[in-house]
Amino acid sequence: MAVRAGGLTARRLPAIAVGSVLAAGSVLGALAVASAEDAERRARLDDAAEALAERVADVVERHVVEVERLAAVAPSPASFRIDALRRLGAVDEITAFALAERRTGALVVVATVPREAGVLRTGADLAAVDELEVIVERVVTEADPSAGGPVRSADGEYITVAAPVVADVAAPEAARRASVSGAVLGAVDARRLLAPWEGTALLVAPDGRSVGAIETEGRAFRRSVEIQGRAWQLLLDAPGHGWPGQAWLVLGAGLSAALALAIAFHVQLRRRHRAEVQARERSRQLERIADAGARLQQSLDLSELLPAFCVALSTDFDLRGVAVSLLDEHGEIQEAFSTGERLPDDLDGTASIELPLRRGFRAVGILSLSPGRVLDHAELTSLQALADLLAVAMSNAQLYEREQLNAARLRDLDALKNAFLGTVSHELRTSMTAIMGFGELLAESWDELDESRRREMADRIRRSAGSLRHLVDDLLDFARLEQERLRVSPRAVDLARIVRQTVDTLSPLLGRHEIALSIADSVPAHADPVAVERILANLVSNAAKYSPEGTVVTISVQPVGDRARLVVADQGPGIPAEERRRIFARFYRLETPAVVRTRGAGIGLAVLRDFADRSGATVDVDEAEGGGARFTVDFPTSAPAARDDHMAEAT
Amino acid sequence: MTGVPNRALIVDDDDDMRFLLKSIIERANEGLEVAAEASGGDEALVQWRALRPDVVVLDHRMPGTTGLQLAEQILAEHPTQSIILFSAYLDDELVARADQLGIRACISKDRYDDIPEALWRYGPAA
Secondary structure, eight states: OOOOHHHHHHHHHHHHHHHHHHHHHHHHHHHHHHHHHHHHHHHHHHHHHHHHHHHHHHHHHHHHHHHHHHHHHOOSHHHHHHHHHHHHHHOSSEEEEEEEEEETTEEEEEEEESTTBTTBOTTOBGGGSHHHHHHHHHHHHHOSOEEEEEEEETTEEEEEEEEEEOSOTTSOHHHHHHTOOEEEEEEEEHHHHHTTSSSEEEEEOTTSOEEEOOOTTSEEEEEEEEETTEEEEEEEEETTOSSOHHHHHHHHHHHHHHHHHHHHHHHHHHHHHHHHHHHHHHHHHHHHHHHHHHHHHTOOOHHHHHHHHHHHHHHHTTOSEEEEEEEOTTSOEEEEEEEEOOOOSOSTTOOOEEEEEEETTEEEEEEEEEOSSOOOHHHHHHHHHHHHHHHHHHHHHHHHHHHHHHHHHHHHHHHHHHHHHHHHHHHHHHHHHHHHHHHHHHHHHTTTSOHHHHHHHHHHHHHHHHHHHHHHHHHHHHHHHHTTOOOOOOEEEEHHHHHHHHHHHTHHHHTTOEEEEEEOSOOEEEEOHHHHHHHHHHHHHHHHHHSOTTOEEEEEEEEETTEEEEEEEOSSOOOOGGGTTGGGSTTOOOOSHHHHTSOOOSOHHHHHHHHHHHHTOEEEEEEOTTSOEEEEEEEESSOOOHHHHHHHHHO | OTTSOEEEEEEOSOHHHHHHHHHHHHHHOTTEEEEEEESSHHHHHHHHHHHOOSEEEEOSOOSSSOHHHHHHHHHHHOTTOEEEEEESOOOHHHHHHHHHHTOOEEEEGGGGGGHHHHHHHTSTTO
16 A cells, blocks of 8 residues: 655656646747847837937927027017017927127127026026026027027026027128127927837937936947037936836636646646556455455365465555354354454454355355554455455355255265165075075985974074065165055054063064063053054064073063163173164164174164154163163053144044 | 085174074085084184185175175185175175175075075085
8 A cells, every 4th residue: 555655756747847837938939028128118218219219309300490489580588589489380399589799798688588597597697507507508609500508497497499689691601700799599308309219219419418208227328429510428218127018917827728738638637647556456355355355265175275274364454364154053153264463443443344255145154363553444354355255255155064064964965875775685695595405405305314404494584584575674674664554543442452462473583582471450641553563573673683592582561650761681791881772774684794784774773763753652771780782662641632633643 | 517616604793693594504405514603803804714615605794804804814815715704784885895804695694594505506616
């Protein structure tokens, strides 16, 4: 689950690169926009500066012409006023005219249009106005029109244009200079003159005086303006110069877009990375599940399966402990296997986790995990899936185990059946051979055999026939009992009488054994006489077979409580306690020498048990006095409850 | 072949069978005689070592040592000993194993009449 930091950084790099490229692009874009804008603006400013320079020259020259004209045509104050008023209406930037007369070395203003126009006040000595000193001097001494010296007054700034008043304008220069009697001055509104310029402008006269203002933060333009043969300087400044707003906009938008894109890209990358991590993790979980599934398929033996599964699980999921507990047949949880350590239940967030092992809708066990760390949702899901797989595998293993047991039982049964067939064949053939062999000998060699030999052979024939008959009876009973075709019909009988009658017919089975009877006069019982005969015959035959010749077989019939008890005891080797339950099983024969030596098919006691069961009797075997076997059969003395009777009838 | 003594050892856990074989062999006479009888493997080995019979007639199905096991022991000590397996239940597997061990003949118990002839065939002249 650990995400490597390096991986994440590597993932971030493209986003950062894209963002950087966008940012750089936006800066370059802004620069390009600014540069294009700048060039355009520069060209525009150049044009404007040029136009302004031309306008300044033009306007000032034109006003010079106006004041010249006034000076020529209006020497008297009255005509000057009329002409001046007319001219003020015709020109824009001229704001005032003044007519000055030369009086004792000074130029005194004698008329102004309009009245009181700034410094050009009637009665003012122009020579005394500092700003006008130079132009007045020049006009008077050189007798030429001139422009210059901006004048600042309370209401504005003015360029002064001036023309001499001479007697004869067309006279030669020297004569004109001598005849200068006064001057006409015009005030050109410098602000209005420079108004077309958007920024600040400074007009510097040849005498160094300047009009206007300039701030140096912008880009300056310099133009030389020639007025009346003299060079003026026009200094201009483009206000607010720098990056244009559009460039800022481009830059800002570009950077924002870059940032947004970078963030979006980064978010998307992170999301994709997270999805990839999740997909990888999911695929890893699936691999684990598949691996574990395969591992679970490898064995059907729980003792192999559980350790392999638990150890692999603890390795795959980095768990500190894994344990599997199963429900036993009593519903108790029993630990079947555990590996690693078991952590205490309460270890903040790393508590042990118990997952149910589910089969259908019920839990058949618990998979206990001690992770030692916090498991995430995906891991828990995987672990539950694995628990389910384990439950299925365990179910299969248990099924397999049961099948194995069944198969083993069938094999055992098959072996028993084969042994039975072998035994039956052997018993039948041996008895038949004895009967036929002795019969043949008697028939063919009667005369050659002495009496005792003949008797002996006849006796052997009889005994073999008896044992053959008993075997055949057993086989037939067995077959009929197996097919449920033998009906046992218990009724009220005298057990003592039936046993006494049957004993007489058992002599062929008894051979050379002695028999001892202990039979009460009358023992009422609820039994089927045929079943009693077969049970007794089997018990007596058994006793005779498994106890040495010459020993005593005891038969006793007595009432015991509400039971009628038949006991057959012998003086043979007895039946080992651990074998006493099994001797009633079909085909089962003890492996003791006494048993192996005797003829028998291993069905006598099974048949006996069957008869007893159907008669409502119980059969028990224990040790007789002297170590022999003692069989006790307890018959009921009355019919059982109606329902049981009905059942017995039904069988 | 008459006149050549042919002594047999009869090994069978069933008394009737021993008695029958003995009666049949005695009736056939002609040099055949039952040297001894044994009802089990251990007893048979003792008898066999003491008497060195010409032919051993062996039942297979006996308590303790089976006929084949006894035959194996006898043949291990005396590989040319004539042995006849006389069994009530002969199947192919038993016959094959007997053949492998070196048992001369397998005779089913219902063919008890064949015993004298088999004794002559596998007796001392064989």
